[in-house]
Amino acid sequence: MIYNDFKKIVNISKEEISGQILEQNRDSIKIKKEKRAIENLIRIIDATLAICSKKSFQAMSIRDLSAESGMSRGALYSYFTSKEELLVLIQAQGREIANRVLCDQIAHGNGPAEKLRLGIKSHIYLSEAMQTWFYFTYIEARNLPKDEQKRAIESELQTEKIFIDIINEGIQEKVFRDENVVLAASVIKAMLQDWYLKRWKYQNRKVSVDDYADFVINVVESTLLIK
Amino acid sequence: MIYNDFKKIVNISKEEISGQILEQNRDSIKIKKEKRAIENLIRIIDATLAICSKKSFQAMSIRDLSAESGMSRGALYSYFTSKEELLVLIQAQGREIANRVLCDQIAHGNGPAEKLRLGIKSHIYLSEAMQTWFYFTYIEARNLPKDEQKRAIESELQTEKIFIDIINEGIQEKVFRDENVVLAASVIKAMLQDWYLKRWKYQNRKVSVDDYADFVINVVESTLLIK
DNA sequence: CAATAAAAAACGGACGTTCGTCTTTTTTCT
């Protein structure tokens, strides 16, 4: 599996994502023409992610968003009903696609050892291709309304569950050591998240996405694999 | 080393921290009587951390802080000159004490293997005792002014440097495998940070601070130790 | 294919609110 494959998946999905957003929010989005709506949703989301890689969503004003996206404040409010709804919209869709792509990828693996490697690689690749999106989803989750926060937590736990299941499978098949499964999945998740949370660090040090993925796999296999 | 030792260190340090803040900001703090100033600085900082464990510093208004601390808005401005300065003040002091305690602890270790274990345990214990503080420092770093942001990054890298040095020492002494040192230190840091960033998760699962520390040590030693 | 009418979308000024901060008044303490 090569990283470039992933980039393609994500780029192709960009319109698809906005299309999904449009579908799921047909009532609150006032624009009739689908093509126009999708185009501008992409502009709005790109602008939001660009701004929020530099400052927090709270700190971003609708005026900032207007300037960055090149749309007027009034026009923006044809695409969402409130600033908070914009946050929810981006987060929900980000979680959705991340989870879907990850599940798709892992399904291709044969046996727990390969699935584990595939899960780690897929997640790191995906977070590389959608870095601003992942960063935004993580860092702004606390600004979500309570009910949406719950959904974010569930999503986080579900991703972890994927790894828990793989590790359990490996223990049953006697290819993995009988370690604390939940903790193992937790620290795997921690290492995966570091890649998109500390992108500046790895970029400065010229650590490639493959270097990092291989190293994480090495650490995990050292801990789990029976030699 | 027991966790309770750490709690004591931190609690004793609480007044000391505020004392340091007072010293270093004598010109911008308008209160003359030292005892009074220290008492209220503690109140202010505690209130800030309490509020910011639920919402962002940006979202916290001075009115919120006034209500939580039981001091008037006017009184608050006798202790700092601007909201931003309050943020800088807490962050800077938090970094200072964290770094100092960590260095103190590691100095007690003999040889790289023990130093590594000690470094991991110390960091996790410390972040447990000062959880809100660590969380705040991490999550609000991006809202700092540019120059202070640089200092935060330097501090992060310095903590990592501590682990880099230990691992290098271990490789030279042939007790550690010759892995990518920088990446090893990075993922260690990632696992350490997860403890205070995902406290809710570990609390729900009733994972104790010792369970977690031991597991991280296990993972790291599996990767690095020569058997 | 123009010319015109209708619909859709974008615009940007204005409103009410909330914010950080400053000034003035009141209280507290020695």
Add this chain to the structure above:
DNA sequence: AGAAAAAAGACGAACGTCCGTTTTTTATTG
């Protein structure tokens, strides 16, 4: 009483949002 600290209130700036108007796009007509 007088200095020090706290409280109360005022102020302007900036915010999210709304809405009347203008511009752009699409549809209709001769």
